[in-house]
Amino acid sequence: MKIPTVWVVKEQSHGGGNVMDYTPAMKYGDIKFITRTDVPLCPDSGIRMRWADDVAKFVEEYDQDRDMIVATGQPTSIFAVGHALGMVRKTPRYLVWRREDNQYRVCETPISVGA
Secondary structure (H helix, E strand, O other), rough: OOEEEEEEEOOOEOOEEOOOOOOHHHOOOOOEEEEEEEEEEEEOOOOHHHHHHHHHHHHHHHHOOOOEEEOOOOOOHHHHHHHHHHHHOOOEEEEEEEOOOEEEEEEEEOOOOOO
């Protein structure tokens, strides 16, 4: 059986260059980053085309029955990744950090959303 993947929209750092520790999410699967940057605003940007290619690759590989998503980065980028999943009728499953528990919790998207 294939190990689930935990997809992180964009690797985050806590100001000052300290990279966010995704180790707690590893109990749900292997960590992979969907994008390297937030979505660039310039429509003719080569970086924007690379960003779109990275999202397209993620959408193809994402297994809605097994994989999870950690929604980090700019809200527009997060929304665009969710929109891309919706375009191919895949339902996102999220890992949400619960500060009170000091761990991630699974957040299923309600079936009625998008039905």
